[in-house]
Amino acid sequence: MTRMTQADRIRSDFTTLTWVMIPVAIAINIAVGQLIYALKVPLYLDSIGTVLVGVLAGPWAGALTGLLANLIWGLSGLNVTYAPFAAVAAVIGLLAGLFGEAGWLRTWWKVILAGIITGLVAATISAPISAYVFGGVTGAGTDALVAIFRGIGLGILPASFAQGVSSDPLDKTITYLVVWLIVRALPGRFLDRFPRAENVR
Amino acid sequence: MIHIENLTYTYPRAPRPALDHISLDIPQGQFCAVIGANGAGKTTLCYALTGFIPNFYRGKLEGRVQVAGRDVLTTPLSELAGEIGLVFDNPFNQITGARFSVREEVAFGLENLGVPREEMLARVEEVLARTGLAELAERSPFTLSGGQQQRLAIASVLVMRPQVLVLDEPTSQLDPVGTKEVFSVLRDLAATRETTIVLTEHKLEWVAVFADRVIALAEGRIVADGPPHQVLAAPDLERYGIGQTRYTQAARHAQARGLAAPDKPLPVTLEQAVAFFTSLMSVAEGDVMR
Amino acid sequence: MSSYAAFSLYVARESGLHRLHPLTKLALTGFCLFASLVLPGAWATYAAFGVILLPLAAWGQVLPLLLRAAWRTVLPFALSLFLIQGFFWTGGTPVLALGPLSLKREGVLFAIQSTGRILLIVSSFLLLSLSTRPDALMIALSQRGVPTGIAYIILATIQIVPRFQAKAATILDAQRSRGLETEGHLRQRFRALLPLIKPLVLGSIVDIEERAIALEARAFSRRGPKTSLLVLVDSPAQAAVRWLLLLAALALLAARLFRAI
DSSP states (O other), X not given: OOOOOHHHHHHHHOOHHHHHHHHHHHHHHXXXXXXXXXXXXXXXXXXXHHHHHHHHHOHHHHHHHHHHHHHHHHHHSSOGGGGGGHHHHHHHHHHHHHHHHTTGGGSHHHHHHHHHHHHHHHHHHHHHHHHHHHTTOOSSTTHHHHHHHHHTTOXXXXXXXXXXXXXXXXXXXXXXXXXXXXXXXXXXXXXXXXXXXXXXX | OXXXXXXXXXXXXXXXXXXXXXXXXXXXXXXXXXXXXXTSSHHHHHHHHHTHHHXXXXXXXXXXXXXXXXXXXXXXXXXXXXXXXXXXXXXXXXXXXXXXXXXXXXXXXXXXXXXXXXXXXXXXXXXXXHTTOGGGTTSOGGGSOHHHHHHHHHHHHHTTOOSEEEEESTTTTSOHHHHHHHHHHHHXXXXXXXXXXEXXXXXXXXXXXXXXXXXXXXXXXXXXXXXXXXXXXXXXXXXXXOOOOHHHHHHHHHHHTTSSOTTSOOOOSHHXXXXXXHHHXXXXXXXXXX | OTTOOSSSOOOOOOOHHHHSOHHHHHHHHHHHHHHHHHOOTTXXXXXXXXXXXXXXXXXXXXXXXXXXXXXXXHHHHHHHIIIIIHHSOTTOOEEEEETTEEEEHHHHHHHHHHHHHHHHHHHHHHHHHHHSOHHHHXXXXXXXXXXXXXXXXXXXXXXXXXXXXXXXXXXXXXXXXXXXXXXXXXXXXHHTHHHHHHHHHHHHHHHHHHHHHHHHHTTXXXXXOOOOSSOOOOOHXXXXXXXXXXXXXXXXXXXXXXXXX
């Protein structure tokens, strides 16, 4: 029996079910993100769908979900400023796929760890984008943090990074926990339908 | 057109088979209805005819299924799509969402098949007319009623000119108006005899009028197979959870009261019921006049 | 046309801009994006905005919409930039004192430059969205080799999102009427999240199976050339413009690299 090539693996990840799941996942990102905003909870929670796709359909599907989610969010006019962060969202989806492959979605403390790591990576990649494209500010309530960090003398890029590090890990940890709860609530025969069902069984 | 030989299928992790040694032959152009209680295997049979079993659902499968000259079990779904069409019960989930107007939604399947544009335009207009959607052609599919959306689903599949059309309880989520719209499309389609139709339904009154043949399923096996007036009036199907049309029920009441002979053939349609009760009345009048 | 009850900014107009091929407009957006990151100084981006985007928006009859959307998006950033980078610029030359804080000249210049950059990026995206039918853009990309699955994702998403938002609102109302606390303490609001998210997500996931079956029934997974009902109109002039934009972008990059500008 020959080992699957990387190309084969990618093709087998992109079943019709995967293609159908991605728009639904992006819609979940947007709807939940808006719900959070309406409830005035100081989180983003705009990557639940992305992480879900990564876990159930592999890293490339997850990356595609994140990338397109941000581009659509940008082109829709609802929040144009999401578009430059498409690369960050793609990495979040990619990481979710890798953590899924490593079986981290099976134990609760590994789920939390995955969230923390994803948050740190997201903050690291976002900081230069935020600094160069947006002058280091977020245009939202989190700018209070940026002000503090700049006030104590941090440069633009470090302040951006510090702001990211103080909000992203918590946000992504909660995201991963929600995904973990969702996956546990899905019936087994339904989970089996997904290309990477073994990640969560 | 359809040839099933000893088909036995068990869903993954299921304790018993959903289909148990089914053998069935359906000739071209026939309108065949499949009835049965919930869980009898009607939906599973639809999936087996259209290749979703085993290509989509996996599980354990034995036997042969040939539709339109193709071995369904080994042909990829993308090749079957143009030959065998499937319409199921939820109208909303059959809207792809990839197109903004009814016309474009109908054309979606043809675009995937690579049909040349000129031909696409003609076929789409023809199908829109046949399904009564011509006036709605510019509307967004999401703004249609349930019955309209279900007709759109049928149109989107019919435009691909399948030899066989399988419909799994297409009216179960529709109101009476929507149900009538869908059956009216099916009636016109059946009249052309161009397409073989397999329909699973609970609404037996409609089945009685339109179907050429009725197959009753129970626990994955065929328990009755014949013309509607025979299967739908059969007395012993109740133990399988299969009901009867209101006309048959009314006639059986008459029989139970001694108003009709026990061997008199029971009606399954309105027409037959009228004839049945009229003949009872003339017998009664005859008694009175004597 | 009321077909666009979708998550998209597109507004139909009888304008020359709307009739342009989607790739031409995409090329313009790409050029503006590139320019916003490469142009030096604080004022060049404003010049590009005024000279390129405003006239095009006027031509496309979307100028008021563009300005309103741009203002709404850029304003929070501009405010944050002037306040934060203006007041907290490390070691700059103060120009205005407000109590213990002072506005720094370098900070203000930086804020002006960043705002200009954001303005150019956001406005070029807005112009593209306002004047381009999403499905036309997707067809144009598919014709150039982008997999049709991606076109499907984008178009399906923008039609599904409004339905999802409506569903989320319904679930919010239903849970509220069952006594779910969505106001008050942060902890309460936070606890309200899961009973809101769970039905939304689980309900939609189960539909996925049927939607995949419906797509298969339309030969979605067939490999091979696909045709299109909609036809896009292109012209040699537009193709030339697209090449020019590419050359201009490269020239800009070269000038910047060789410090000519």
